[in-house]
Amino acid sequence: MKIALVGVTGYTGATLFKLLKQHPEVDEVRLYGRSTPSDDELAALLSGFRHLSLHIHEYSSVNIMQECDLVFFATPAKVTSQLALDFIQADFPVIDLSGDFRLKDSADYERYYQAPAAPSQALQAASYNLADLKKPQSNYIANPGCYATATLLATIPLLAADLIDLDSLIVDAKSGLSGAGKKLTTSSHYAYINENSLPYKVNQHQHIPEIIQELQTWQPAFKTLQFTTTLIPVTRGIMASVYAKPKKPLSQAELYQTFADFYQDKPFVRVLKDGFPSLKEVAYSNYTDIGLAYDEASHTIFICSVIDNLMKGASSQAIQNMNLLCGFPLETGLTALPTFF
Numbered sequence: 001m002k003i004a005l006v007g008v009t010g011y012t013g014a015t016l017f018k019l020l021k022q023h024p025e026v027d028e029v030r031l032y033g034r035s036t037p038s039d040d041e042l043a044a045l046l047s048g049f050r051h052l053s054l055h056i057h058e059y060s061s062v063n064i065m066q067e068c069d070l071v072f073f074a075t076p077a078k079v080t081s082q083l084a085l086d087f088i089q090a091d092f093p094v095i096d097l098s099g100d101f102r103l104k105d106s107a108d109y110e111r112y113y114q115a116p117a118a119p120s121q122a123l124q125a126a127s128y129n130l131a132d133l134k135k136p137q138s139n140y141i142a143n144p145g146c147y148a149t150a151t152l153l154a155t156i157p158l159l160a161a162d163l164i165d166l167d168s169l170i171v172d173a174k175s176g177l178s179g180a181g182k183k184l185t186t187s188s189h190y191a192y193i194n195e196n197s198l199p200y201k202v203n204q205h206q207h208i209p210e211i212i213q214e215l216q217t218w219q220p221a222f223k224t225l226q227f228t229t230t231l232i233p234v235t236r237g238i239m240a241s242v243y244a245k246p247k248k249p250l251s252q253a254e255l256y257q258t259f260a261d262f263y264q265d266k267p268f269v270r271v272l273k274d275g276f277p278s279l280k281e282v283a284y285s286n287y288t289d290i291g292l293a294y295d296e297a298s299h300t301i302f303i304c305s306v307i308d309n310l311m312k313g314a315s316s317q318a319i320q321n322m323n324l325l326c327g328f329p330l331e332t333g334l335t336a337l338p339t340f341f
């Protein structure tokens with residue numbers, strides 16, 4: 001296959017490039033961007049790929065559709081919706097890492113992204129695809145957000161088994177700095193974030209409506225959750241700590257069995273029988289690790305899920321979605337084990 005990649009100079013784009021180069025079904029990766037740096041400039045921007053001769057072509061939807069079989073957008077929200085409409089109109093295969101086509105409700109998009117939503121016909125054409133649990137319903141895949149992926153994989157089994165009070169869900173999610181992309185901000189300066197931590201976008205995070213939208217497909221009566229996001233001083237990784245009240249008392253063994261049964265045929269979700277996962281145990285891999293506990297004294301379920309934000313939270317999940325869309329075996333190109341030290 002010939003693949004087009006838009007956004008290789010960003011964190012998820014560079015990660016995607018690496019995964020695509022190792023994918024046995026991919027013959028060529030053609031790069032497109034808004035700027036077309038010289039070979040020397042590009043070698044400096046993508047220094048880890050300096051032994052390859054790379055070239056960024058000027059962005060053109062017409063050329064991409066003529067020259068390639070599928071396009072990945074690793075571009076920001078608000079930009080991607082402008083670039084993607086031609087492909088939706090032509091029903092050309094797209095995997096979009098941005099949030100622009102994840103929400104079906106335009107009002108939710110406008111509130112949380114503070115920008116006009118894509119036309120509603122285009123929104124309806126996109127298929128939100130959490131790759132471990134769904135199959136794409138259309139040629140336009142809205143790849144889930146990083147926090148949303150960690151949160152949904154930790155909470156969907158609870159709703160699917162009707163285990164919890166629907167108004168009791170609290171998620172305290174933490175992310176490393178690469179989640180914010182390559183742009184420099186006050187909170188991403190080393191001197192600020194090193195040995196530091198801070199909550200941000202409290203009650204305003206763009207993944208809140210995304211999580212609610214998807215949980216409602218499992219329990220239509222689900223209304224909302226308390227969701228906080230905290231920046232932590234690591235480069236990569238997301239940890240979602242989930243708290244919920246069970247409808248009736250349950251044992252630790254029942255809680256474990258609910259998750260073990262739900263994920264028994266899902267190769268990329270590892271449910272721990274004892275203990276809890278750490279960020280490094282999934283780093284550089286497509287795995288999600290889940291640990292569980294039930295506290296009889298406070299009558300509270302605790303679930304901890306971890307992912308690598310640049311992999312499962314973005315680029316490797318996008319490859320998993322490509323495998324689903326193209327009919328390749330699910331694990332193709334995704335067999336890298338975590339680097340955990």
Ligand SMILES: NC(=O)C1=CN([C@@H]2O[C@H](COP(=O)(O)OP(=O)(O)OC[C@H]3O[C@@H](n4cnc5c(N)ncnc54)[C@H](OP(=O)(O)O)[C@@H]3O)[C@@H](O)[C@H]2O)C=CC1
Nearest residue numbers: 007009010011012034074075076077097098179181182314
């Ligand atoms: N980082 C993460 O962990 C995750 C990110 N995402 C999403 O993935 C997408 C990419 O994120 P990330 O890699 O972190 O972002 P970066 O900021 O690191 O990279 C953004 C990329 O988009 C390109 N770009 C920016 N504006 C335009 C434009 N107008 N036209 C064409 N290309 C443009 C940039 O090119 P240039 O070099 O020219 O600026 C760069 O290649 C975003 O939508 C983000 O929300 C999703 C899940 C996790």
Ligand SMILES: CC(=O)N[C@@H](CCC(=O)OP(=O)(O)O)C(=O)O
Nearest residue numbers: 098099145146147175176179180
């Ligand atoms: C640390 C950090 O800033 N993380 C980003 C999440 C990146 C991501 O997955 O978000 P999209 O929905 O924008 O694709 C944030 O909280 O906005």
